Structures are given as structure tokens and as C-alpha cells.
Amino acid sequence: MLKAIKYVLKSVVIGVVSVLVFNLIGQFFNLSLPFNPLSILLIGFFRLPGFIVLLILLVI
Numbered sequence: 001m002l003k004a005i006k007y008v009l010k011s012v013v014i015g016v017v018s019v020l021v022f023n024l025i026g027q028f029f030n031l032s033l034p035f036n037p038l039s040i041l042l043i044g045f046f047r048l049p050g051f052i053v054l055l056i057l058l059v060i
Contacts, residue, residue, distance in 0.1 A: 015044030018051060033058065 019040060023032045033039055033054055042050040 011044030012040060013044075014047070015040035015042070018043045022051075031058065 019033050019035055023035070026032050039054055042054060044050075046053070
């Protein structure tokens with residue numbers, strides 16, 4: 001049980017940091033990802049594939 005909670009918290013932190021860093025760098029290129037629970041969890045749990053999916057959805 002504790003291992004699952006630790007994994008979820010780690011995934012959320014990774015998602016938050018990833019979105020914030022992308023938005024910080026992306027402001028120079030007029031790109032930004034929405035900062036909401038869905039995008040944070042998607043990036044947190046699926047890491048790079050989730051990030052790529054969000055970028056594709058951003059472009060469409």
C-alpha cells in the first residue's frame with residue numbers, strides 16, 4: 001500500500017515539474033501545456049509517451 005502511494009506521489013511530482021519546465025521553455029516559442037490534473041497525471045504516469053501525446057493534441 002505504501003509503495004503504491006509513493007509511486008503516485010512521485011508520478012504527480014514528475015508531471016508537475018515537467019509541465020512547469022515545458023511552459024517555462026515553451027514561452028519563447030509561444031507554446032504551453034495546460035496545467036490541469038489530467039495533463040499532470042498523463043505525463044506523470046506515462047512519462048515521455050504521455051508528453052508526446054499532449055504535444056500532438058496541442059498542435060491539432
